[in-house]
Amino acid sequence: MQTRLILWRHYRAILSNTGMIMVMVGVLMLTPLFVLLAWHNEWIYAKDFLIPAFVLMGVGGALWRLLKSNIPVSITIQDGGVVVLLSWAIASVFAGFPFMSILGLNFTQATFESVSGWTTTGLSVVDVAKAPNMVLLWRSIIQLIGGAGLAIITLAAITGPTGAGLTIAEGRTEQLAPQVHSSIKRVVILYAGYAMLGIILFKVAGMNMFDAINHSFAAISTGGFSTKPENIAFWDSTAIDLVSVPLMILGNMNFLTVYLLVRGKFKAVYRNGEVKAMAVLIPICIVLIFYLVSNSIYPTFGKSARVAIFEVVTALTTTGFMSTVYTEWNSFGYLVLIVLMIIGGGTCSTAGGIKQYRVYLLFKSFIWEIKRAFLPKNAIIENYFWKGEQKEYINGELLRQLISFVSLYMFIYVLGSGIIAAHGYKLNEAMFEFASSLSTVGISCGISVASAPPLVLWTETIGMFMGRLEFFVILISFGKIVQDTFAVFGRKN
Amino acid sequence: MNILIAGEGKTVYFLCRTFIAKGHKVTVINRSQDESIWSARQLKIVSIQGDWSDPLVLEEAEANLMDAVLAVTPNDHDNLAICQIASLQFKVPQTLALVNDPDNEEVFRQLGVTAISTARILSNLMERRVGFGEITNLITACEGKLNITEIELTETSPVAQKLIRDIKFPQNSLLAYILHQGQPTIPKGDTILYPGDRVFVITMPENYAETIRMLTGDKG
Amino acid sequence: MPSKNLFILIVGCGRLGSLLANRLSGKGHSVVVIDNRDSAFNTLSAEFSGFRMVGDATELKVLKEAKIEEADVFIATTRDDNVNIMVSQVAKKIFHVPKVMARVFEPKRENIYKDFDIEAISPTTIAVELFLESVAEFLTVNKRGS
Numbered sequence: 001m002q003t004r005l006i007l008w009r010h011y012r013a014i015l016s017n018t019g020m021i022m023v024m025v026g027v028l029m030l031t032p033l034f035v036l037l038a039w040h041n042e043w044i045y046a047k048d049f050l051i052p053a054f055v056l057m058g059v060g061g062a063l064w065r066l067l068k069s070n071i072p073v074s075i076t077i078q079d080g081g082v083v084v085l086l087s088w089a090i091a092s093v094f095a096g097f098p099f100m101s102i103l104g105l106n107f108t109q110a111t112f113e114s115v116s117g118w119t120t121t122g123l124s125v126v127d128v129a130k131a132p133n134m135v136l137l138w139r140s141i142i143q144l145i146g147g148a149g150l151a152i153i154t155l156a157a158i159t160g161p162t163g164a165g166l167t168i169a170e171g172r173t174e175q176l177a178p179q180v181h182s183s184i185k186r187v188v189i190l191y192a193g194y195a196m197l198g199i200i201l202f203k204v205a206g207m208n209m210f211d212a213i214n215h216s217f218a219a220i221s222t223g224g225f226s227t228k229p230e231n232i233a234f235w236d237s238t239a240i241d242l243v244s245v246p247l248m249i250l251g252n253m254n255f256l257t258v259y260l261l262v263r264g265k266f267k268a269v270y271r272n273g274e275v276k277a278m279a280v281l282i283p284i285c286i287v288l289i290f291y292l293v294s295n296s297i298y299p300t301f302g303k304s305a306r307v308a309i310f311e312v313v314t315a316l317t318t319t320g321f322m323s324t325v326y327t328e329w330n331s332f333g334y335l336v337l338i339v340l341m342i343i344g345g346g347t348c349s350t351a352g353g354i355k356q357y358r359v360y361l362l363f364k365s366f367i368w369e370i371k372r373a374f375l376p377k378n379a380i381i382e383n384y385f386w387k388g389e390q391k392e393y394i395n396g397e398l399l400r401q402l403i404s405f406v407s408l409y410m411f412i413y414v415l416g417s418g419i420i421a422a423h424g425y426k427l428n429e430a431m432f433e434f435a436s437s438l439s440t441v442g443i444s445c446g447i448s449v450a451s452a453p454p455l456v457l458w459t460e461t462i463g464m465f466m467g468r469l470e471f472f473v474i475l476i477s478f479g480k481i482v483q484d485t486f487a488v489f490g491r492k493n
Numbered sequence: 494m495n496i497l498i499a500g501e502g503k504t505v506y507f508l509c510r511t512f513i514a515k516g517h518k519v520t521v522i523n524r525s526q527d528e529s530i531w532s533a534r535q536l537k538i539v540s541i542q543g544d545w546s547d548p549l550v551l552e553e554a555e556a557n558l559m560d561a562v563l564a565v566t567p568n569d570h571d572n573l574a575i576c577q578i579a580s581l582q583f584k585v586p587q588t589l590a591l592v593n594d595p596d597n598e599e600v601f602r603q604l605g606v607t608a609i610s611t612a613r614i615l616s617n618l619m620e621r622r623v624g625f626g627e628i629t630n631l632i633t634a635c636e637g638k639l640n641i642t643e644i645e646l647t648e649t650s651p652v653a654q655k656l657i658r659d660i661k662f663p664q665n666s667l668l669a670y671i672l673h674q675g676q677p678t679i680p681k682g683d684t685i686l687y688p689g690d691r692v693f694v695i696t697m698p699e700n701y702a703e704t705i706r707m708l709t710g711d712k713g
Numbered sequence: 714m715p716s717k718n719l720f721i722l723i724v725g726c727g728r729l730g731s732l733l734a735n736r737l738s739g740k741g742h743s744v745v746v747i748d749n750r751d752s753a754f755n756t757l758s759a760e761f762s763g764f765r766m767v768g769d770a771t772e773l774k775v776l777k778e779a780k781i782e783e784a785d786v787f788i789a790t791t792r793d794d795n796v797n798i799m800v801s802q803v804a805k806k807i808f809h810v811p812k813v814m815a816r817v818f819e820p821k822r823e824n825i826y827k828d829f830d831i832e833a834i835s836p837t838t839i840a841v842e843l844f845l846e847s848v849a850e851f852l853t854v855n856k857r858g859s
Binding site for chain 1: 718720738739740741742743744745758759760761762763764766778
């Protein structure tokens with residue numbers, strides 16, 4: 001009985017918070033209805049959003065208020081992990097409802113699209129040429145919200161639990177201020193700023209208002225959904241390509257880094273490992289792609305250069321906008337993009353992948369190992385890197401976590417690529433597509449379509465889900481739920 | 494003078510010995526039992542073993558009868574506490590605290606306690622000593638605003654065999670004193686500087702280098 | 714959520730320091746905790762969402778890094794009375810933090826600092842008062858009883 005009581009205390013908080021997030025998602029499902037202001041004929045689709053919205057608000061609201069405790073509680077990271085897992089799973093299922101009822105997709109395809117949205121991947125099985133605007137806007141909105149994080153957006157609007165357990169569980173490990181709520185407010189203000197900037201830039205570069213809004217949301221969330229089947233390639237416009245690039249880079253940067261930049265702390269930004277990593281990787285890869293790939297494929301120097309720049313940035317930042325198709329690309333091009341996708345974007349941003357700071361640290365540890373050989377034998381060496389404005393010292397534990405994460409990542413990567421390849425696809429395409437899924441990028445070489453085998457779609461779906469939420473959160477939370485279920489029902493306690 | 498020293502280690506031991514040689518009466522508060530016993534045996538001091546910042550221990554040490562209190566413990570915050578208790582509670586006229594963090598010299602001054610930083614003194618000496626054999630930097634006074642330096646003039650010195658009135662000293666620097674063949678001289682306009690003379694100059698940090706250059710000819 | 718969010722700097726993350734930090738952070742204030750041991754921060758609970766700094770608060774540089782100039786409240790809770798007294802004086806006199814509080818274990822030291830505009834709180838004195846009150850109550854109750 002004792003075990004049950006203790007577990008109930010935890011799960012009460014977990015379910016209450018999950019309910020709170022469900023309400024937020026429900027409210028969000030009403031936002032695509034704004035489309036009705038301009039396109040009155042789409043009212044027939046309204047019910048496909050209203051129904052799931054009200055179910056979410058109803059059930060979520062009930063869970064939230066009924067289970068809410070009277071004293072303010074704070075939530076631990078472990079419990080936060082379970083909340084994140086549950087709420088993202090529920091959001092993924094419900095958000096897919098309009099895709100099923102309006103577009104006729106089956107559950108596999110709808111969930112794929114929904115997860116691709118929340119995780120800001122951008123791989124799509126939807127025929128965007130035929131989809132109503134309400135659906136198109138919904139896709140962009142889920143990317144916008146998913147990029148910041150369900151928990152963050154919910155906590156920005158509602159005063160939730162105290163403490164940072166929930167935000168840390170969702171991946172937001174660094175705060176912009178010494179109080180979680182102040183920090184969240186700042187993140188949301190920055191993010192809204194990015195969105196406004198994006199809309200203005202895309203509009204000026206030549207898109208119409210609807211497209212500008214959708215693409216801005218998709219750019220800053222490093223999502224990659226588009227209103228056009230060819231993605232950004234549809235416009236074949238230098239202006240639009242070049243406007244996308246800084247937006248993608250902005251979206252992939254750690255919010256803390258951008259915050260410091262905005263406040264004028266240039267020294268801290270300049271020392272930042274991720275900024276250095278981008279400064280090195282991006283130019284080198286652009287040159288490599290330009291000379292060894294795009295130069296031979298595209299007709300003009302200008303186009304080759306634009307493609308090289310755009311594709312390198314979209315892959316590294318894990319956005320997923322496409323300015324071209326990859327059918328003519330050679331294997332080297334595939335390799336460079338795959339490596340960039342796996343490295344991924346900045347931590348504590350909307351991007352995916354292993355994350356630049358981990359790669360930067362790994363690289364630095366090689367250098368430190370070599371340096372160590374040249375120092376006096378008994379010298380004590382305290383290596384450090386800059387985290388925001390403070391130094392963080394490397395210790396064995398940090399490196400150990402780093403290595404286990406990278407190893408797990410590569411293991412899952414090989415497993416997923418293998419499953420896809422087993423369906424008959426070419427190896428370089430399978431590796432490309434799964435890197436795009438696991439690192440939540442979104443560029444596609446053609447595998448992710450509505451007619452793809454279900455197992456392929458599910459493999460990618462799970463890859464995207466794990467990639468966004470960081471494996472340890474999911475695996476540990478899942479294990480916790482299983483363990484707790486056994487504890488309650490397995491023994492007489 | 495009655496002096497109370499709070500601290501431990503060799504520094505304290507030799508401080509005591511120096512003060513006794515000058516004829517002062519010394520009391521020491523040391524938290525180390527062994528050191529207190531050793532000091533008691535070797536020196537004519539009042540040796541107390543105890544918590545140096547405890548007001549009760551200070552009272553037992555007759556802090557109220559002291560003319561000066563020196564706090565030279567390893568911790569800046571303890572030295573501050575000792576000096577403040579000494580001056581506020583026991584009305585000791587002079588207190589001096591040793592500080593490790595040079596920044597604390599100024600901090601302590603603002604809190605009403607005179608402080609000296611060993612790190613700063615040593616680093617100043619290091620800076621001046623490197624490369625200049627003939628130069629000894631004696632004192633840095635007035636919170637780093639004044640330097641008093643002793644220089645031995647060599648054959649190659651630009652001012653050797655010159656009259657004082659013919660030498661252009663930089664603004665705000667002063668040749669205060671000359672030791673010529675062991676005889677002290679206050680410089681006047683018609684005094685001549687010779688190689689082998691030891692001169693004492695007072696300078697500010699801004700014109701220190703220029704003055705030294707002028708006297709030694711080094712590009713220093 | 715409180716209407717005003719204070720910036721609170723706490724020196725020392727022992728039992729008292731961490732409890733204070735947890736509660737104040739939970740109430741919505743911006744809290745920064747300084748301790749010179751990394752392991753001290755393990756006592757902070759899930760309620761705490763402020764910043765942690767490893768460093769010696771008796772160094773001016775450390776206090777400046779913690780942005781003491783912007784602090785509204787400063788609380789010194791290390792185990793060493795002299796450290797608490799020094800850092801709170803620095804906070805008050807040098808950085809003019811509006812509210813400065815220090816825990817001072819030894820009641821004898823408390824008196825010396827009452828002119829410094831620092832709230833010195835001695836848990837020993839408070840506990841003594843509370844115990845004495847309780848004993849006095851017990852006496853009166855029993856006297857009446859018998």
